[in-house]
Amino acid sequence: MTTLLSTIQAPDQLAERSLTELEQLAQEIREAIIGQIMQTGGHLAPNLGVVELTIALHRAFDFSHDRLLFDVGHQCYPHKLLTGRLGLLGKLRTREGMAGFPEPSESDYDLFRVGHAGTGVSTAVGMALGDKVQGQGFHSTDNPQGRRAVTIVGDASVVNGLAMEGLNAAGTLDRQLLVVLNDNGKSISEPQGSIAQRLADQDPLAHDWFRAFGLDVVGPVDGHDLAALEEALADVSQRDRPVLLHVKTVKGKGLEAAEQDATTFHSPKPFKLDGCRVEVSKGGRSFTAAAADGLIEIMERDPRVVVATSAMPTGTGVDKVEERFPERTFDTGICESHALTQMAGMAKAGLRPFFCVYSTFLQRAFDQAFQEVSLQGLAVRLCLDRAGVVGGDGAVHHGFCDVALLRSLPNAALMAAIDEPSLHAALELMRGYDAGLSAVRYPRDSVSERLGEAPPFRLGQARNLTPKVRTPDVAVLAYGPCALSALDAAEQLKGEMSVGVWDARFAKPLDKGLIRKLLASRRPVVTIEDHARIGGFGSAVLEFAQQAGLDASRVVRLG
The missing domain is CATH 3.40.50.920 (Rossmann fold)
Known part of the structure; x- marks a missing residue:
C-alpha cells in the first residue's frame, strides 16, 4: 500500500495537500519514526513533538531558498522525511543511512551539522546578515523574493548562554528573522532555571524577557494544530523585523509511553510495544551507572563532595546521585560554562565539586576550566562520560579532544578508567587531589568484569x-x-x-x-x-x- 509519506519527495509537494491529508501525513511520519526507533534506537520524543510544526514550516517557507537552522539537531527527523530522505530512514544513525542530526552532506536542506544546543539563533543571525550584505535578504516590499531566515529552538536550549547572546544580536536586526520557540516544558530531563519556570507558569514576564531583546512575540500557538500554525506563520513570515513565535508542543506526541515519560524516551534503545506495555532493550552494566555508584560511595564518606551536571542527569547517572543526596546535587540546565564556573565557586568555598559531563560538551566550558579553575589553583573534578567514539550520535557527539584540551592546564591530573574498579579508584584519587583540576574519562559502553579488583591509583603510575x-x-x-x-x-x-x-x-x-x-x-x-x-x-x-x-x-x- 502506497502511503502519503512515500509520495513526498520534496517539501513543495506539501502545498497541494488538504488539511485532512496533512493530518494523515503527520500520523504517517510518527508511525515511521516510531517503527524505526523501535528497531535501532534514536531520538524519539523530541521528533514526535515537532511533526505538525515541521510540516507547517515547510508549507510557509521554501527552504531550498530560505534558511532553516536547527538549534537542537535531534528534532530533525520529520524535516529529513519531508526533504526526500525516507529511503535513508531504514539505516538510521549509520554511515549508509540517515544521520541522527542535521547533516549537510546528506542534503542541501541541512545547513549546519548541529549537535550542541544554543547555536541556532546565532547561526540564523549570521546567515540573515550574510544574505543582507549580498542583497539577498528578504524584505516584504523591497525584496519579496529574498531569503528569509528561521531557527527552531527547543528542549530548553534557549537558556544556554550562547542562545542569549544570539537573541541579543537578533534584536538589532532591521530585517526578517523568525525564532520558533518549541516550548514542550522539557529539556532532556526536567528544565532548569527561572525562564523555564516562567514559561511553565505562563508568566507574561517570559514574553517580556524576549521583548527586552528587541523581538516581537507572537503566541503561544498550539504546536499540534496545523491550521493555527499556518495562520501564525502566514503573519510572522512577512514581518520585516525579528520575531519570536512561541509554540506549545507535547514532547513524545502520539506515543503514550513517550508522552508520559519523555525523559526515558528522549533517546531510547530499541524497544518493543505490547499493547500499552513498553519493553526497552537493556545492555550490560554501563560505565555511567558505575560512575554514579562510585560518586554515591564517596559522598557517603565525604560531606564536602558535591556533584553537578548540565541538563544530563539521566545521561550521566547524576539522577541516581540526586535521589540519595538531593541537597548536594545540582542540574544547571544546558549551561556547561556556567556549571563549571559554579563548580569553581563551590571549590573556592571549600567544597570538593565533581562535574559530570559528556566529553563533547566539555568543549563548551574549556575557557572556564582554564580561567576560573586552573589559573585560580582550584580543584574541580571532571567525570567525562561518552569519551571517545560514541556510535550512532556521530561526529557532533564524539569525545575526541578532551585530553588535548586539558593536558595544557597546569597541575591537571588526567585519568582514564578501563572498568568499574578502576573507575572507582580514579574517583577516590580525584576526591583527595587538591592541587588543580582532575578528570577521568570513560566510554559509552558496558563495564568489563575481566580483571576484577583494581589497585589504588597513584599519581603518574601505570x-x-x-x-x-x-x-x-x-x-x-x-x-x-x-x-x-x-x-x-x-x-x-x-x-x-x-x-x-x-x-x-x-x-x-x-x-x-x-x-x-x-x-x-x-x-x-x-x-x-x-x-x-x-x-x-x-x-x-x-x-x-x-x-x-x-x-x-x-x-x-x-x-
Missing part, C-alpha cells in the same frame, strides 16, 4: 596488566578500555611474539619511569587511545621522549 611477560618483544601503553583490546591482541599473538600491556591510567602526569625504561630497551612501543592522535596520550609520550632526549623512533601511535 598498571602492568601482563606481569608474567618479563621481556616483551612489543610494549603496549593503552589509555582507557582499549587496554582490554590490547590484552586480546596479545593473547592472539602468543607463539609469534610476546606482548606486554600496560594500563597507562594517566595522560598527565605520565609514568615517566616506565616510559624511560621501555624506550631505553629499544623495543617497539605502541600507544593506543580512543582519542584524536593530535594532542592525545601518544603525543604526550612523544613530547616527554623529546624533552628527555630519548629515542622515540620505535613508538607507534594508534588513536
Whole structure:
C-alpha cells in the first residue's frame, strides 16, 4: 500500500495537500519514526513533538531558498522525511543511512551539522546578515523574493548562554528573522532555571524577557494544530523585523509511553510495544551507572563532595546521585560554562565539586576550566562520560579532544578508567587531589568484569596488566578500555611474539619511569587511545621522549 509519506519527495509537494491529508501525513511520519526507533534506537520524543510544526514550516517557507537552522539537531527527523530522505530512514544513525542530526552532506536542506544546543539563533543571525550584505535578504516590499531566515529552538536550549547572546544580536536586526520557540516544558530531563519556570507558569514576564531583546512575540500557538500554525506563520513570515513565535508542543506526541515519560524516551534503545506495555532493550552494566555508584560511595564518606551536571542527569547517572543526596546535587540546565564556573565557586568555598559531563560538551566550558579553575589553583573534578567514539550520535557527539584540551592546564591530573574498579579508584584519587583540576574519562559502553579488583591509583603510575611477560618483544601503553583490546591482541599473538600491556591510567602526569625504561630497551612501543592522535596520550609520550632526549623512533601511535 502506497502511503502519503512515500509520495513526498520534496517539501513543495506539501502545498497541494488538504488539511485532512496533512493530518494523515503527520500520523504517517510518527508511525515511521516510531517503527524505526523501535528497531535501532534514536531520538524519539523530541521528533514526535515537532511533526505538525515541521510540516507547517515547510508549507510557509521554501527552504531550498530560505534558511532553516536547527538549534537542537535531534528534532530533525520529520524535516529529513519531508526533504526526500525516507529511503535513508531504514539505516538510521549509520554511515549508509540517515544521520541522527542535521547533516549537510546528506542534503542541501541541512545547513549546519548541529549537535550542541544554543547555536541556532546565532547561526540564523549570521546567515540573515550574510544574505543582507549580498542583497539577498528578504524584505516584504523591497525584496519579496529574498531569503528569509528561521531557527527552531527547543528542549530548553534557549537558556544556554550562547542562545542569549544570539537573541541579543537578533534584536538589532532591521530585517526578517523568525525564532520558533518549541516550548514542550522539557529539556532532556526536567528544565532548569527561572525562564523555564516562567514559561511553565505562563508568566507574561517570559514574553517580556524576549521583548527586552528587541523581538516581537507572537503566541503561544498550539504546536499540534496545523491550521493555527499556518495562520501564525502566514503573519510572522512577512514581518520585516525579528520575531519570536512561541509554540506549545507535547514532547513524545502520539506515543503514550513517550508522552508520559519523555525523559526515558528522549533517546531510547530499541524497544518493543505490547499493547500499552513498553519493553526497552537493556545492555550490560554501563560505565555511567558505575560512575554514579562510585560518586554515591564517596559522598557517603565525604560531606564536602558535591556533584553537578548540565541538563544530563539521566545521561550521566547524576539522577541516581540526586535521589540519595538531593541537597548536594545540582542540574544547571544546558549551561556547561556556567556549571563549571559554579563548580569553581563551590571549590573556592571549600567544597570538593565533581562535574559530570559528556566529553563533547566539555568543549563548551574549556575557557572556564582554564580561567576560573586552573589559573585560580582550584580543584574541580571532571567525570567525562561518552569519551571517545560514541556510535550512532556521530561526529557532533564524539569525545575526541578532551585530553588535548586539558593536558595544557597546569597541575591537571588526567585519568582514564578501563572498568568499574578502576573507575572507582580514579574517583577516590580525584576526591583527595587538591592541587588543580582532575578528570577521568570513560566510554559509552558496558563495564568489563575481566580483571576484577583494581589497585589504588597513584599519581603518574601505570598498571602492568601482563606481569608474567618479563621481556616483551612489543610494549603496549593503552589509555582507557582499549587496554582490554590490547590484552586480546596479545593473547592472539602468543607463539609469534610476546606482548606486554600496560594500563597507562594517566595522560598527565605520565609514568615517566616506565616510559624511560621501555624506550631505553629499544623495543617497539605502541600507544593506543580512543582519542584524536593530535594532542592525545601518544603525543604526550612523544613530547616527554623529546624533552628527555630519548629515542622515540620505535613508538607507534594508534588513536
